[in-house]
Amino acid sequence: MQDYRTLKLLDRFEKVFLSFGIDYKIMRRILQVKLTMDGRRLPTIFSQNAKKKEKDTNNQYIKSLWIYVLFGLFMIPFILMGENYLFQMSLFYGIFTFFIMTSMISDFSSVLLDIRDRNILFPKPVDKRTISTTKMIHIVIYLSFLTIALVGIPLIVGLIKHGFLFFLTTVVTIILIDLFIVVLTALIYLFILRFFDGEKLKDIINYVQIVLSLGIMVGYHLLVRSFEFIDLSISLEPQWWQVFIFPMWYGAMMEVMMNGNAQLFHLLFTLLGILMPLLSIWIYIKLNPAFEQNLQKLSYHGKAKEKRRSQLGQLLLSVICRSHEEQAFFRFASFMMKNERDFKLKVYPSLGFSVVIPLIFIMNGFNTDFDHLSTSKSFLTIYFSLIIIPTILVLLKFSGKYKGAWIYRAAPIKHLKPMFSGTIKAFIFKLYLPVYLLLSVIFIALFGVRILPDLVIVFLNACTYAVICFMILKKSIPFSESFDQYNQNSNGAIIFGLMLFVALFAGLHFVTTLFSYGIYLYLVFAILCLGTIWKLAFNITWDKIHG
Amino acid sequence: MEEEVILTIKDLRKNYGSKAVLNGVSLQVKRGEVIGYIGPNGAGKSTTVKIMLGIEDDYSGEIKIFGHDISDGNIEYKRKIGYVPEIAEVYDNLTGHEYLTFVGELYGLEFDLADYKAKSLMELFGVGEVYHSRIASYSKGMRQKLLIISSLLHNPELLFFDEPINGLDANSVMIFKEIMTQLAAQGKTIFYSSHIMDVVEKISSRIILLHDGKIAADGTFEELKQQNMEGSLEQIFNQLTGFSEHKELGARFVSIVGEM
Known part of the structure; x- marks a missing residue:
């Protein structure tokens, strides 16, 4: 196990720790173990395109910091913008808070919520x-890395541009924000654990991870463009609700320090900015024993309420899937997609992305002119939502609990058809349909009801596309392989090739809109196409399965 | 030396919310005893052990280990205790080597000594080849062996084994039983809980049966047999925990299996 520079730095404070009656040698050893484990954990920010390496030497965590450095660079313009500190620094702190908070929840919850500590360390x-x-120092180390990566360069830029006072004030405010975020996160956990059990908390953490991944994917596209929208001359009018946006407290603090703008509103916010972190720490210390008690709940799985199968869902299911076997696989696949956190973490961000991407394209094309929109054909950008289909179909064969797949071999499954068709149907109805419906609502609002037949065609084409992808991609039993295998066999070229089909669908669609009644012909064609291909696709025998 | 008391528990009580888990447990353990601590699921066996190790607090009653009340916050007594938990919770993204040396050092061993002992013990237990692999890749039996080794690295005086042979194969169980016998002969005290009655019957010098948070029986196997007029420990267990419906329950179970 390697020795860490961080720990060597910490060694200088050995006397301080000893004088507080802390066993420094043991603490150092525990930290060493914890840092080693952190290095092996894969940060969420990487989870999208991670190849799992068996090498121990490179610390995944330190590597992930580079992405935060990159996002730090995006924050520089907010510092350079001008001297409207209240506005620009509030934005700056807002982005900072988003990254620290989401990263705290998604990657560091395991430290705050580690119940193994109790069982492993307490008997010793x-x-x-x-x-x-040790726990506290561990969090401090983690948070300092993250903070320095994120604001290190912007701070130096600020030092050059605005001088030493700016630098100093920013450092102080950032430390205050960090403190506030840690305590706030812990208090949120405390609150959740108080009313729910551990599973609920894990779900919530999972959703935050998904939001972080999506935020980063969309962030690349939006951040650069966002500067066009920001109006430098904006002046913020004090509003009572701004009290709740805590990055603004610190923006106000900057305004007071740098511009000497000591309005009552600014002073109030500054005061809040200093008092609230201290108050929250006090609350946290008071509640910490309760927190430790509630942590025990993490390992306790409360009685979940029995969910009744709704009559309507049952009816729909029997319409979608004829045979009982197919229904069983449909249900199984939807449960897996809904419940498996690894799967959700990989898939849901792309789903979210596929909602956003058509909208970005529309925004690109119609920056100035929204009047043309309702008569234009740019609703065809909805086809961009199809490009996630092959990626997700590839992911369908993976599962964090892939070892459970022996059941497929053990169970008397004669025909593979219901297994595959049930799973594909589950994908279409449980994952793609919500995306499609959401987009449809937005598009109808933008383009009017006239595009309704087009939207129907899009859905039919999406189904056809999913089946084509299934036919071309390597066939594996759903949920039967470890995520570690992901990316190791290069599907990239195939997936890219498959995306050309989307262009084909969209191109045909565009051509048919040029004729009157063209789309209705296309509609009939799409139905026939789907019907034929669906019949052909699923006749698969065991020996065609790889693995 | 013969009659040295290692452990005293007086009127131990513990509640989880409104539910009482321990209802006044009192017992005394002398040096060199091998105690089989048995009872149905949820009787409070693991809880007793966890309280003694300081994993759980908020109890009432008095616990003295090595003549020292454990509630005063002094943790020195833990240096002479080894513990195998019921659920194999370990930092499993570490390798066996990393985890065991870490645990050894927590008990105050030098790194090199801990490494040497851990490696030798792993080899003797037949799992030497995974010493440098991540624990996450271990089988259930390997994990259990790792836990047993981690509890013995610092040569403790008092051992708490909570379901220690969970997942071990028959040969490893034999090695483990031999280890227990030899340790007891050296004067170590072992507090042992298991559901496997034959093993408990054979290796324990004294058996304590816990039922509904109270001690239902306490004595050598011979004594229990005389008091209860039953042949095996399993039967005594059934009798003392008031369980006699296994035939009927089994029959009902099978009849539902047969329904189509």
């Missing part, structure tokens, strides 16, 4: 003060 002759100090 290590006193509780040392354990809790």
Whole structure:
């Protein structure tokens, strides 16, 4: 196990720790173990395109910091913009808070919520003060890395542009924000654990991870463009609700310090900015024993309420899937998609992305002119939502619990057809349909009801496309392989090739809109196409399965 | 030396919310005893052990280990205790080597000594080849062996084994039983809980049966047999926990299996 520079730095404070009665040697050893484990954990920010390496030497966590450095660069313009500190620094702190908070929840919850500590460390002759100090130092180390990566360069830029006072004030505010975020996160957990059990909390953490991934994917596209929208001359009028946007407290603090703009509103916010972190720490210390108690709930799985199968869902299911076997696989696949957190983390961000991408294209084309929109044909950008289909179909064969797949071999499954058709149907109805419906609502609002037949064609084409992708991609039993295998066999070229089909669908669609009644012909064609291809696609025998 | 008391529990009580788990447990353990601590699921066995190790607090009653009340916050007594938990929770993204040396050092061993002992013990237990692999890749039996080794690295005086042979194969169980016998002969005290009655019957010098948070029986196997007029420990267990419906329940189970 390697020794860390961080720990060597910490060694200088050995005397301080000893004077507080903390067993420094043990604390150092625990930290070393924890840092090693952090290095092996894959940060969420990487989870989209991660190849799992078996090498221990490179610390995944330190590597992930580069992405934060990149996002730090995006924040520089907010510093350079001008001297409207209240506005620009509030935005700056807002982005900072988003990244620190989401990263805190998605990657560091395991530290805050580690119940193994209790079972592994408590029986050993290590006193509780040392354990809790270790936990604290661990969080401080993590947070300093993250903070420095994110705001290090912007701060230096600020130092050059606005001088030393700016630098100093920003450092202080950032430390205050960090403190506030840690305590706020812990308090949120405390709150959730108080009313729900551990599973609920894990779900919530999972959703935050998904939001972080999506935020980063969309962020690339939006951040650069966003500067066009920002109006420098904006002046913020104080509003009572701004009290709740805590990055603004610190923006106000900057305004007071740098511009000497000591309005009552600014002073109030500054005061809040200093008092609230301190107050929240006090609350946290008061509640910490309760927190530790509630942590026990993480391992406790409360009685979940029995969910009744709704009559309507049952009816729909029997319409979608004829045979009982197919229904069973449909249900199984939808449960897996709904419940498996690894799967959701990989798939949901792309789903979200596929909602956003058509809208970005529309925005690109119609920056100035919204009047033309309702008569134009740019609703065809909805086809961009199809490009996620092959990616997700590839992912369907993976599962974090892939070992459970022995059941497929053990069970008497004669025909593979219901298995594949059921799973594909589950994908279309449970994952793609919500995206499609959401987009349809937005598009109808933008383009009017006239595009309704077009939207129907899009859905039919999406189904056809999914089946084509299924036919061309390597066939594997759903949920039967480890995510570690992902990306190791290069599907990239095939997926790219498959995307050309989307262009074909969209192109045909465009051509048919040129004739009157063209789309109705296309509609009939699409139905026939789907019907034929669906019949052909699923006749698969066991020996065609790889693995 | 013969009669040295290692562990005293007086009127131990513990609640989870409104539910009482331990209802006044009192017992005394002398040096060199091998205690089989048995009872149905949820009787409070693991809870007793966890309280003694300081994993759980908020109890009432008095616990003295090595003549020292554990509630005063002094943790020195833990240096002489080894513990195998019921659920194999470990930092499993570490390798066996990393985890065991870490645990050894927590008990105050030098790194090199801990490494040497851990490696030798792993080899003797037949899992030497995975010493440098991540624990996450271990089988259930390997994990269990790792836990047993981690509890013995620092040569403790008092051992708490909670379901220690979970997942071990028959040969490993034999090695483990031999280890227990030899440790007991050296004067170590072992507190042992299991659901496998034959093993408990053979290796325990004293058996304590816990039922509904209270001690239902306490004595050597011979004594229990005399008191209860039953042949095997399994039968005594059934009798003392008031369980006699296994035939009827089994029959009902099978009849539902047969329904189509």
